[in-house]
Amino acid sequence: MSTLDQTVPPAEAVGAVAAVGPVAAPTVSASGSSSGRVAAASEPEASSGPVAEASAPDATSGRVAEASAPEPEPREDAVPTVASLLADASHAEEIGRLGRIRGIASYVGHRILDIVLVLWAAATLSFVALQLIPGNPLDKMLSGMQEATPEIRAQIAAHYGLDQPVIVQYFTYLAGVLRGDFGISYQRASPVTEVILSEIGPTAELTGWAILVAIIVSVLLALATSGRRRGARAFAQGFELVAVSVPSFWLGIILMTVFSFSLQWVPAFGTDGPGSLVLPVITLALPLIGVITQVLRERMEHVLHEPFVTTIRARGLGENRLRSRHVLRHASLPALTLTSVIFGSLLSGTAIIETLFARPGLGRVAVVAIQDRDYPVVLGFVVFAALIFILINTIVDLLYPLLDPRLRGGHT
Amino acid sequence: MSLLRARPDGPPRLPRSERVRSAHALHPGVALSALVVLLLLVAAIWPGIFTGQDPIEGNPADAFAGSSAAHILGTDQLGRDLFSRIIHGTIYSLSLGVGASLIGLIGGIILGVLAGYSRGIWDRVITRALDVLLAFPEVLVALLTITILGPGQWSLLWAVGLGRIPGAARLVRTQVLQIRGSGFIRSGIALGLSPARLVLRHVVPNSLGPVLVHAVIGVGVCIIFGAALSFLGLGAVPPTPEWGLMLSEARQYLSIAPWIAIWPGVFITLTVISVTVTGRWLQQRFISKRSSL
Numbered sequence: 060m061s062t063l064d065q066t067v068p069p070a071e072a073v074g075a076v077a078a079v080g081p082v083a084a085p086t087v088s089a090s091g092s093s094s095g096r097v098a099a100a101s102e103p104e105a106s107s108g109p110v111a112e113a114s115a116p117d118a119t120s121g122r123v124a125e126a127s128a129p130e131p132e133p134r135e136d137a138v139p140t141v142a143s144l145l146a147d148a149s150h151a152e153e154i155g156r157l158g159r160i161r162g163i164a165s166y167v168g169h170r171i172l173d174i175v176l177v178l179w180a181a182a183t184l185s186f187v188a189l190q191l192i193p194g195n196p197l198d199k200m201l202s203g204m205q206e207a208t209p210e211i212r213a214q215i216a217a218h219y220g221l222d223q224p225v226i227v228q229y230f231t232y233l234a235g236v237l238r239g240d241f242g243i244s245y246q247r248a249s250p251v252t253e254v255i256l257s258e259i260g261p262t263a264e265l266t267g268w269a270i271l272v273a274i275i276v277s278v279l280l281a282l283a284t285s286g287r288r289r290g291a292r293a294f295a296q297g298f299e300l301v302a303v304s305v306p307s308f309w310l311g312i313i314l315m316t317v318f319s320f321s322l323q324w325v326p327a328f329g330t331d332g333p334g335s336l337v338l339p340v341i342t343l344a345l346p347l348i349g350v351i352t353q354v355l356r357e358r359m360e361h362v363l364h365e366p367f368v369t370t371i372r373a374r375g376l377g378e379n380r381l382r383s384r385h386v387l388r389h390a391s392l393p394a395l396t397l398t399s400v401i402f403g404s405l406l407s408g409t410a411i412i413e414t415l416f417a418r419p420g421l422g423r424v425a426v427v428a429i430q431d432r433d434y435p436v437v438l439g440f441v442v443f444a445a446l447i448f449i450l451i452n453t454i455v456d457l458l459y460p461l462l463d464p465r466l467r468g469g470h471t
Numbered sequence: 472m473s474l475l476r477a478r479p480d481g482p483p484r485l486p487r488s489e490r491v492r493s494a495h496a497l498h499p500g501v502a503l504s505a506l507v508v509l510l511l512l513v514a515a516i517w518p519g520i521f522t523g524q525d526p527i528e529g530n531p532a533d534a535f536a537g538s539s540a541a542h543i544l545g546t547d548q549l550g551r552d553l554f555s556r557i558i559h560g561t562i563y564s565l566s567l568g569v570g571a572s573l574i575g576l577i578g579g580i581i582l583g584v585l586a587g588y589s590r591g592i593w594d595r596v597i598t599r600a601l602d603v604l605l606a607f608p609e610v611l612v613a614l615l616t617i618t619i620l621g622p623g624q625w626s627l628l629w630a631v632g633l634g635r636i637p638g639a640a641r642l643v644r645t646q647v648l649q650i651r652g653s654g655f656i657r658s659g660i661a662l663g664l665s666p667a668r669l670v671l672r673h674v675v676p677n678s679l680g681p682v683l684v685h686a687v688i689g690v691g692v693c694i695i696f697g698a699a700l701s702f703l704g705l706g707a708v709p710p711t712p713e714w715g716l717m718l719s720e721a722r723q724y725l726s727i728a729p730w731i732a733i734w735p736g737v738f739i740t741l742t743v744i745s746v747t748v749t750g751r752w753l754q755q756r757f758i759s760k761r762s763s764l
Contacts, residue, residue, distance in 0.1 A: 180603045181611075188615045304743040306695050308702045309718060309736030316729045403608040410610070411699055415722070426703050429618055437618050441611045448608060 185438035241439030251439035273347035281355035302349025358390035574632025579639020587647025609634030646678035
């Protein structure tokens with residue numbers, strides 16, 4: 060849904076990344092050198108950072124070219140510090156390693172705390188939501204049964220734990236969530252966890268293909284249109300705007316009408332064969348392509364003006380290799396901040412697309428559960444989605460240092 | 472749009488003349504979008520100008536009629552005039568977009584100012600809570616809200632609006648933090664202004680810029696999201712001429728009367744593009760104004 064929103068956050072998030080990580084720092088030689096000197100003088104752990112980084116074997120030519128300009132000066136300034144460090148190098152190394160291990164430990168600790176906090180918030184919000192729903196859940200459960208005697212009511216209430224005080228229900232629910240137990244579906248009479256796990260396959264297949272297609276197409280589009288002539292830029296901007304503005308359910312209907320009903324190339328509904336995946340994947344991927352291309356293209360246009368690009372051009376590297384090897388790598392970092400947007404878009408997207416194309420899956424289950432007032436399934440879905448979301452965010456955070464060696468220094 | 476937002480973290484790249492022109496000139500695309508927004512507003516407030524036909528009561532004998540002089544865009548499965556339904560549906564989409572954006576704006580301002588202006592433990596508590604809420608996809612907020620309130624136009628408004636609060640609050644907080652440290656606020660403190668007066672008269676008005684842009688562009692986001700929820704049967708209920716709901720109802724007749732599904736979608740897309748383009752233009756105006764100060 061809120062893919063369109065991305066016209067706001069990505070750039071803002073891009074700014075945040077640039078401000079937090081040293082993404083933009085090395086290009087400004089003055090700030091780069093001063094920060095290097097301060098770090099070298101203040102703590103031995105930090106001084107081991109730049110050294111390790113400079114000797115890192117995977118430093119691509121692009122980054123070497125970029126780093127080489129500001130690097131020599133701080134070296135000279137830091138000579139006394141480096142010399143004194145060399146005097147008891149082993150000691151400093153020991154401290155450095157310990158410090159780094161402690162840094163990683165506290166970083167991991169923070170991430171785990173975050174995960175727990177979000178999960179707790181999701182579970183609590185869900186539970187509060189359940190309590191806020193007007194009416195007794197028992198009445199809704201028994202709405203289909205005419206002759207529900209008080210005995211039967213009491214029995215069912217006991218079965219679902221509804222006869223306990225609210226606070227006890229809350230802690231039972233929390234304990235259940237910890238064990239991966241979200242209660243029992245009112246409609247299907249099977250555990251919510253089973254319902255979710257049995258439906259996750261088709262959804263994972265659909266979203267996996269959609270992400271793959273979106274990334275490939277966006278990278279190709281960004282490579283082809285960034286920093287080119289006005290016509291190409293205008294085309295790219297127009298395409299991005301339309302891609303994020305077209306409602307995916309409408310796009311799906313149009314695709315269906317044209318390719319299934321008129322041309323009969325691919326089946327419109329169901330899950331038989333790879334052909335049935337084509338339209339849903341396109342429908343799900345298009346808004347993502349709009350968002351990702353937009354951020355990639357803008358960052359690439361930004362990076363194309365960096366001094367290191369001139370250096371690489373001067374070395375005679377072809378334009379295509381320059382873009383795909385060096386510029387794209389720089390632009391991919393801000394694009395990572397889109398993860399939450401992409402996830403949100405996929406989450407609402409699957410609900411819509413599974414409904415539209417009559418596919419089984421988690422999104423469909425959630426929508427049907429809301430319509431049927433099958434609250435345990437709805438809440439289980441919410442907590443489960445929040446868990447997946449925070450896990451993906453954590454993994455992406457861990458990916459930053461892999462993509463950008465400059466971020467490997469300290470985890471702060 | 473974000474081309475401009477991306478600029479602060481690096482030196483400007485376009486030639487200065489081009490930047491100034493792009494910020495101030497009224498692009499033909501922008502003019503067209505503003506015109507569409509204006510027409511939609513008129514249609515929402517006074518649908519009678521555009522169509523005299525009833526959007527709810529139709530003549531079943533006319534069902535599935537194609538485009539004709541009597542029915543410009545044809546009729547739907549119950550013989551209702553499609554154009555009339557779309558025009559009367561404008562108010563639902565626009566009021567949802569504006570209303571939900573307003574909810575996000577007001578909630579965001581309150582929380583953002585509280586977080587940014589209070590110190591110590593409160594700042595940390597609110598900021599942390601915002602972080603947790605931001606880590607919660609908007610769809611889930613919407614699903615929870617609809618679960619609690621039940622489907623309907625009003626719960627749809629809250630479902631879409633509540634999810635926008637954390638993002639808006641973060642924008643306001645960042646601004647407030649900047650404003651709070653600036654000279655004129657310290658002057659105000661030195662002059663002995665009361666905290667309430669300082670916050671309401673000086674901090675809040677000066678921190679509104681980015682969040683207003685967020686809200687204006689958010690109108691398009693909210694329209695598309697609201698239509699999607701209605702499409703899923705979680706929003707408007709029949710026979711409301713809501714565009715998403717109309718699309719959903721039209722699905723069954725795709726093979727015999729695809730236009731019933733196509734036209735509401737065209738209008739959603741048109742509305743969202745126009746609102747977004749107009750919003751981005753306002754954003755450019757705002758940023759160029761601020762940098763020239």
